[in-house]
Amino acid sequence: MRILLIVFAPVIGGLIVGFERIIRARMQRRIGPPLFQPFYDFLKLADKRKMMVHSSHAFLGLMHFISLWFALAVLLLGGDLILVIFLHLLSTSLLILAGFSTRSVFSHLGANRTAISVLAYEPVLIVIAVSIFMLTGSFTAASVFSYPAPLLFKMPLAFIALLLILPIKMKKSPFDVADAHQEITGGVELEFSGIFYEAVFTAKWLDYIFCYTLVYLFAGSNVTLGIALIGFVFFFTNALDNSTARVNYKQMLRFSLAVSFSLAFVNLIINILL
Amino acid sequence: MKLSAFRKKSPWILHYNAGGCNGCDIEILACLAPKYDIERFGMINTGNPKQSDILLVTGPVTKRSRERLVEIYSQMPEPKVVVCCGVCACSGGVFRDMYNCEGGVDQFIPVDVYVCGCGARPEQIIDGVVEALSILEKKTKAMEETVQLKNQPVNEGTQLNRRNTAAAIIQPQ
Ligand code: SF4
Numbered sequence: 001m002r003i004l005l006i007v008f009a010p011v012i013g014g015l016i017v018g019f020e021r022i023i024r025a026r027m028q029r030r031i032g033p034p035l036f037q038p039f040y041d042f043l044k045l046a047d048k049r050k051m052m053v054h055s056s057h058a059f060l061g062l063m064h065f066i067s068l069w070f071a072l073a074v075l076l077l078g079g080d081l082i083l084v085i086f087l088h089l090l091s092t093s094l095l096i097l098a099g100f101s102t103r104s105v106f107s108h109l110g111a112n113r114t115a116i117s118v119l120a121y122e123p124v125l126i127v128i129a130v131s132i133f134m135l136t137g138s139f140t141a142a143s144v145f146s147y148p149a150p151l152l153f154k155m156p157l158a159f160i161a162l163l164l165i166l167p168i169k170m171k172k173s174p175f176d177v178a179d180a181h182q183e184i185t186g187g188v189e190l191e192f193s194g195i196f197y198e199a200v201f202t203a204k205w206l207d208y209i210f211c212y213t214l215v216y217l218f219a220g221s222n223v224t225l226g227i228a229l230i231g232f233v234f235f236f237t238n239a240l241d242n243s244t245a246r247v248n249y250k251q252m253l254r255f256s257l258a259v260s261f262s263l264a265f266v267n268l269i270i271n272i273l274l
Numbered sequence: 275m276k277l278s279a280f281r282k283k284s285p286w287i288l289h290y291n292a293g294g295c296n297g298c299d300i301e302i303l304a305c306l307a308p309k310y311d312i313e314r315f316g317m318i319n320t321g322n323p324k325q326s327d328i329l330l331v332t333g334p335v336t337k338r339s340r341e342r343l344v345e346i347y348s349q350m351p352e353p354k355v356v357v358c359c360g361v362c363a364c365s366g367g368v369f370r371d372m373y374n375c376e377g378g379v380d381q382f383i384p385v386d387v388y389v390c391g392c393g394a395r396p397e398q399i400i401d402g403v404v405e406a407l408s409i410l411e412k413k414t415k416a417m418e419e420t421v422q423l424k425n426q427p428v429n430e431g432t433q434l435n436r437r438n439t440a441a442a443i444i445q446p447q
Contacts, residue, residue, distance in 0.1 A: 021313075030311040037316050040283040044327070047277040049351040051324060185321040193324035193351050 005209075006073045013205025014038040016212075020238060027242045038205070042198060050194035053102050058196040060098035065199040067091035068206045075213055078142025081129040085122070088210065092118055095200070099188035110187015114178040116249050120256040121165040125214075127264040128158045132217070134271040147220040152229070157267035159218050161260040163236065168256065169211055171204070172237055174244040175252045183246070281327065281353065282407045284316040288326035288350065292343050292379065293369075294333020297393040298360035302330060305396045312400060323349040328406055329383075330399075334362040334369040335376040347383045353413040355386040355406040359399055364388045 005012070018035040025032025034040075052058050071087035074080075092114065099111025129139065135154055136143045144151065152159055166172075171179040178187055189200045215233045219226030247255070291299050305312045306319060320326045323346050335343060347356070358379050361367035366377040379385055386409045389402035 025311070025313060028308055030308045031314045032311075033313055033316045037284065040280050040316055041286075043277055043280040044284045045325075047281065048327075048353070051349075051351045181321070190322055191324065197325055 002076050006069075006076050009069065009072055009209050010202050010205055013207075013209045014042070014202070016208050016234075017205055020234070023235075024238055024242060027238065042201065045198050045201065046195055048194040050196060052193075052196065053191050057098055057101050057191065060094050060101065061192055061196050061199040064091050064094040064098065065203040065206070067094060068203050068210070072206055072210050072213070075141055075210065078140055078145060080139050081132060081141055081144075082126070082139055084141070085125050085129060089118065089122060091203075095188055095203075098192075102191045104191050106184045106186075106190045107188060109184050110178060110180075110190060113180070113184075113249055114188055116253060117168050117175070117178045120175075120253050121168045121260075124161050124165050124256065124260045124264050127261065127268055128155075128162060131155055131158055131264070131268040131271045134268065141217065144217050144220060150218065150220040150222045150225050152218045152220075152225070155218075155267050155271060157263045157270070161264035161267070162214065162218075163233065164260040164263075165256055166211055166215075166233065166237055167240060168252065170208065170237060172241040174240070174247045175256075176241075176246055177249045177252055180246060278353075278411060281410050285328050285403065285407055285410065286318050286320045286326040287328045287330055287403075288320055288323055288346070289330045290332075290343065290346055292331055292333045292339045292363065293336035293375070294360060294362050298332035298362070301393050301396050302332070302359060302399060305399055310396045310400065312403070317403070323347075324351065326350060327354055327410060328403060329354065329356045330359055330403075331356065331363045331379045332359045334366045335379055335382060336374050337376060340376055340382055343379070344382055353410055355410045355413070356383055357387045357389060357399075357402050357406050358385050359389050359402070360394045361390055361392050364390060367392060 015035065015038075017038045018033070021037060022032040022035065067087060068091040071084055071091060074087060075084045096111045096114050096118075099107045099114065102108075132144060132151065132155075133139050135151065136147050168175040168178075180187060184190070189197065192200050212230050212233065215229050216226045219229055289299070289302055304310060306317075323329075327350075329347060329350060331343065347354075356379070358364045362369060363379045366375055369375040370377065376382075387402045387406045389398050391398055394402075
């Protein structure tokens with residue numbers, strides 16, 4: 001089951017993205033594109049001429065995709081949470097390197113902002129992982145999947161903290177400074193084209209699966225609760241995306257370090273004391 | 275099924291205003307709004323030449339914007355199509371023969387579809403883009419060529435003449 005999920009993760013992620021585009025359009029009273037739209041985009045991009053900036057740029061984009069898939073596999077197979085977080089960080093830093101390796105100003109801006117958003121969500125994730133350790137006595141995701149009681153009721157504050165940093169990770173308003181489509185037209189992904197853009201394009205789908213698996217962790221061994229949580233987070237992030245405008249990166253950093261981080265930290269202290 | 279069949283299903287648009295009055299631009303944006311909702315055909319306004327298929331140009335080409343127009347066009351990977359929105363982009367429109375105006379877009383880059391009207395209506399723009407899609411499907415990657423005009427004074431003359439002079443600069447016989 002898990003192996004299947006890992007192998008077909010890009011496909012499932014693409015379906016989620018397609019579904020999300022429909023839901024977002026319906027929220028704006030539009031009809032929206034068909035469900036398979038991300039795959040049409042994918043196949044069309046495969047047909048376009050490749051305009052490589054230079055080979056290491058394209059290679060870094062591909063490695064971003066592969067290392068993200070690897071991080072996802074480690075998470076789903078029940079690996080060490082700290083390791084998973086750092087593998088995810090590694091894949092993001094490959095993308096940042098790719099952004100800095102071109103001479104485009106927008107690409108540099110996007111890479112800068114991606115680095116800042118890593119700064120915003122990474123500490124929170126680490127603190128959440130540590131509080132999971134305090135609760136279950138182990139850093140592995142497998143121990144969470146087999147934990148009898150759902151983690152959600154033991155660490156609700158950490159869940160709220162995760163909910164507040166997910167828009168940063170999924171590049172959604174109000175914290176989509178890294179993507180900022182109307183402002184820097186995608187940032188780091190700007191210089192990718194043709195088949196090499198697909199690596200970055202599908203990496204976003206993998207990121208969705210990654211985020212929803214993190215959400216699923218909070219349900220422990222309770223599958224129904226897990227699915228309910230994923231549905232809730234799905235609608236929450238989309239409603240948030242549709243109803244807010246972008247904040248600037250300083251506000252994002254301040255918010256996530258002041259609110260999300262302290263929520264997660266308070267949760268950690270409660271977990272230690274109890 | 276061949277890959278080129280999917281070009282029709284996901285056209286990504288790049289929108290460039292070469293010096294118009296913004297009338298056509300807000301009509302293009304109206305296409306994206308809930309009433310016309312061209313996203314249901316899979317269109318996205320990318321704003322990024324490296325990932326788009328259709329170049330929507332509005333407004334007459336001015337002396338300042340012609341290099342950018344050619345630059346943007348040459349940065350788009352093939353296959354690509356160009357759609358002129360509004361009478362300004364087709365021929366210069368009300369700005370034709372003004373001292374700062376170079377005329378239509380087709381003097382500098384090959385144009386596939388002309389959409390008339392001063393403000394082209396959203397229905398017309400959608401029609402033009404749908405027409406462009408059928409052209410896009412037939413195109414092969416080798417068909418497009420650009421004309422670079424760096425530091426070249428623009429002479430009066432026919433469209434063909436201008437394009438030929440420009441081509442002669444690139445490849446002197
Ligand atoms: S065609 Fe008319 S509305 Fe469009 S840019 Fe020209 S003057 Fe403005």
